[in-house]
Amino acid sequence: MVTSRELGKTRLPLWAAGFVVLICVAILGMSIWREWEARNAELRNAEIDVANLAHSLIQHADDTFELADTLLVGLVHRLEIDGTGPDTITKLQAYLPTRKSSDRIRGIFVYDATGRWLATTERLDFSKLNNSDREYFQRHRDSPETGTLIGRPVKSRAGGQWIITASRRVNDADGGFAGVALLTIDVSYFAKFYQRFDFGPNGSASLLNTSGILLARSRDEGDTFVGRDLSNTPLFREWGSRPAAAIYYFTSPLDGVRRLSYYQRSNRYPLMVLASKSQDDVLAPWRRAAAARMTFVLGLVLLIAVIGFLLVRQLLQRQRTAQALVAQEANFRLLAEQSSDMVTRIGLDNQLLYVSPSCVRITGWSPEELLGTSSLAGIHSDDTERVEQAVTALKNGEAEEARFVYRQRHRNKGEIWAEAALHVTLASDSGEIDGVVAVVRDITEQKDLQDKLASLATTDGLTGLANRRAFDERLADEWARARRDDTQLSLLLIDVDHFKKFNDHYGHVAGDGCLRAIGRILSAHAKRPADLAARYGGEEFAVLLPNTDPAGCAEVGEGIRRALHDLALLHVQNPPSRLVTASVGAATARPAQATTDCSTLVAAADRALYAAKDSGRDRLVMSGQVVPWPAKTA
Known part of the structure; x- marks a missing residue:
C-alpha cells in the first residue's frame, strides 16, 4: 500500500512542473500588464499635448474673428451714418485699404441691397459683379439680425481661392435692408498657421463651425476637404450631450486615419477646433520598445521553462535531488520578482498699450492693473537686459520678430518660466514701426520637465x-x-x-x-x-x-x-x-x-x-x- 509520504514524493515532479508554469504565466501576465500601462501612459501624454494645442488654436481663431468683427462693426456703423451715396463710396474705396492692416484679412467688400459691389480692397473691375446669390447675402437680406455671420467657405470671385466669410447687415435710415459689409479670410491662412505646430507625421488640426462644416485643415493639399459637411459624423450627431471641450478618439472620415484628438468650442463664436494626432504615430515608439522588452521576457520565460524541464526530469530519476529542486524553485521565484497665451502690445516707450485677459492666468494681474506699466516689469533681473535688447532691436528695425525664454514674476505663484514671441507693428498711415506685439506662454511645466530630463541624463x-x-x-x-x-x-x-x-x-x-x-x-x-x-x-x-x-x-x-x-x-x-x-x-x-x-x-x-x-x-x-x-x- 502506498503511503501518503510516498504519494507526495511521486507527485513532487508534477508540483514542480506546475510551479514552473505558474512562474512563466506570472511573468508574462506582469509584463503584459506593464506594457498596457506604458501604452496608456503614452496616450495620456499625447492627450495632454493635443489639449494644449487645441487651447492655443481656439484662442487664435477667436482673436482672428474678433478682429474681423471689430472691423465690420466700424464699417457698418460708418455706412449706416453716411449712407451709400457716390461721395461716401468714393471715400470708402480709399478708406478700405487702410483697414486691411493684418495678414489675417484677405479682403473687405461692401454690397448694396441688390448684391452689386460698391467698394472693395481688391484691385479689379467689379462694376459687373453681383453677390446676391451668395448664402450670406440672402440670409442678411431675409433676416433683420445685425450680428456678425460667419459663413461657409466659398470660392472667391476676386481671387479664385477658398475663403471664409464674416459679414454684417447694413440698414438704411428706416431700418430696411441697405446691403452687406463683408470681410474674408483665406483658408490657407489658417492652414499655414497650423503648420507651425507639430502634430506628428499623420496628425492634423481642423477649424469647423458648429454646424459641422470644415472651414480649414492643416493636412489638406489643394483644399480638397474645405467646405466638407461633417454634421453626420458621431462628434456632431452627439453634439448636444457633449461638453464644450474634451478628448475625442475617432477614425477620420476624410482619410481613414485613426486619431486621438481634443476638440475645443469657442465661447464667443460658432466655431470649434479639432487638434489630433495619429494613434499609430503616438504608439509607434511604445510598440518598438514593447517589442524589445517582450522579446527579452519571452527569452527569460523560455529559459525558465527549459531549466524547469531539466529539474523535473532529474526529480523523476533521483529523489535525492528534492532539496536542490526546492532551492531552484526559490531561485525561480526570485527571478520572477526581479524579472493658453497672453497677448500684449508694447509702445515705443516700453509701456503696455494692450494686455489680453489671459494675463490673469500668466501673471496673476488683471489687464487694468497692467495697462500703462512697463513691459519689463516683473521680468527676472538676470533676464531683463536680454529681453530689453531684443525689444530695442525690434523697435529699431534691426529684426522683425524675436523669440526667447525668460523668468517672470507671478502674483500668486512666485516665479514662472515664460516663452515670448515678439513681432513689430507698423503705423497704418506712415508704415513706420510704432510698437511691438508680444505673445507670452507659460512654459513652467515644460521647463521643469526639461530640467528633470537633463538631471536623469x-x-x-x-x-x-x-x-x-x-x-x-x-x-x-x-x-x-x-x-x-x-x-x-x-x-x-x-x-x-x-x-x-x-x-x-x-x-x-x-x-x-x-x-x-x-x-x-x-x-x-x-x-x-x-x-x-x-x-x-x-x-x-x-x-x-x-x-x-x-x-x-x-x-x-x-x-x-x-x-x-x-x-x-x-x-x-x-x-x-x-x-x-x-x-x-x-x-x-x-x-x-x-x-x-x-x-x-x-x-x-x-x-x-x-x-x-x-x-x-x-x-x-x-x-x-x-x-x-x-x-x-x-
Whole structure:
C-alpha cells in the first residue's frame, strides 16, 4: 500500500512542473500588464499635448474673428451714418485699404441691397459683379439680425481661392435692408498657421463651425476637404450631450486615419477646433520598445521553462535531488520578482498699450492693473537686459520678430518660466514701426520637465552618482581648468573585487544593494563642491579630485578603501577577508605641463588599477607621484 509520504514524493515532479508554469504565466501576465500601462501612459501624454494645442488654436481663431468683427462693426456703423451715396463710396474705396492692416484679412467688400459691389480692397473691375446669390447675402437680406455671420467657405470671385466669410447687415435710415459689409479670410491662412505646430507625421488640426462644416485643415493639399459637411459624423450627431471641450478618439472620415484628438468650442463664436494626432504615430515608439522588452521576457520565460524541464526530469530519476529542486524553485521565484497665451502690445516707450485677459492666468494681474506699466516689469533681473535688447532691436528695425525664454514674476505663484514671441507693428498711415506685439506662454511645466530630463541624463539610476556621460564632460572641463590655472588634477578608479562572484552567490538584488552602499561611501568622501564621484561602468567607479596633489589623492583613496572595510559587507567568495573590498588605481597630472588630452590621465589610473588587481587586490596603487607627461613643445 502506498503511503501518503510516498504519494507526495511521486507527485513532487508534477508540483514542480506546475510551479514552473505558474512562474512563466506570472511573468508574462506582469509584463503584459506593464506594457498596457506604458501604452496608456503614452496616450495620456499625447492627450495632454493635443489639449494644449487645441487651447492655443481656439484662442487664435477667436482673436482672428474678433478682429474681423471689430472691423465690420466700424464699417457698418460708418455706412449706416453716411449712407451709400457716390461721395461716401468714393471715400470708402480709399478708406478700405487702410483697414486691411493684418495678414489675417484677405479682403473687405461692401454690397448694396441688390448684391452689386460698391467698394472693395481688391484691385479689379467689379462694376459687373453681383453677390446676391451668395448664402450670406440672402440670409442678411431675409433676416433683420445685425450680428456678425460667419459663413461657409466659398470660392472667391476676386481671387479664385477658398475663403471664409464674416459679414454684417447694413440698414438704411428706416431700418430696411441697405446691403452687406463683408470681410474674408483665406483658408490657407489658417492652414499655414497650423503648420507651425507639430502634430506628428499623420496628425492634423481642423477649424469647423458648429454646424459641422470644415472651414480649414492643416493636412489638406489643394483644399480638397474645405467646405466638407461633417454634421453626420458621431462628434456632431452627439453634439448636444457633449461638453464644450474634451478628448475625442475617432477614425477620420476624410482619410481613414485613426486619431486621438481634443476638440475645443469657442465661447464667443460658432466655431470649434479639432487638434489630433495619429494613434499609430503616438504608439509607434511604445510598440518598438514593447517589442524589445517582450522579446527579452519571452527569452527569460523560455529559459525558465527549459531549466524547469531539466529539474523535473532529474526529480523523476533521483529523489535525492528534492532539496536542490526546492532551492531552484526559490531561485525561480526570485527571478520572477526581479524579472493658453497672453497677448500684449508694447509702445515705443516700453509701456503696455494692450494686455489680453489671459494675463490673469500668466501673471496673476488683471489687464487694468497692467495697462500703462512697463513691459519689463516683473521680468527676472538676470533676464531683463536680454529681453530689453531684443525689444530695442525690434523697435529699431534691426529684426522683425524675436523669440526667447525668460523668468517672470507671478502674483500668486512666485516665479514662472515664460516663452515670448515678439513681432513689430507698423503705423497704418506712415508704415513706420510704432510698437511691438508680444505673445507670452507659460512654459513652467515644460521647463521643469526639461530640467528633470537633463538631471536623469547625467545621473546613474542605481547609485545616484554621476553617470559615465557626466563624468566624461566634467573630466574635460576640469582638465581645461587645471591647464588654465596650472593646478594638479587627480583621478581614482575603483573596482569592486570579485563582484561577479558576489552577484552569482548572493543574487542581483544584493549586488545592487552593494553598489548603492559603495555609492554612498564615494559621495561621503567626495566632500568638496568640485569633487565628482561617478559610476564608471558596471562595478567600476571613479572619483575626480580637482586641485589635488598625489598625497591628497592617496589619502582620499585609502579613506574610501577603509570605509568599505568598515562597512563589513559579507563576501565569502573574496578571500582572505571574506568581505566586500575594492582595488583602487590613482593618478595625478599637471595638464599645463602636458601636450596630451585628459584620456592619458584615465589611462594612467587604469594601469594603476590593473596593478592593484595583479598585486592581490584590496589595495591602492598610485601611478607614480606625478604622472610623467610629455614636455610642451616650443
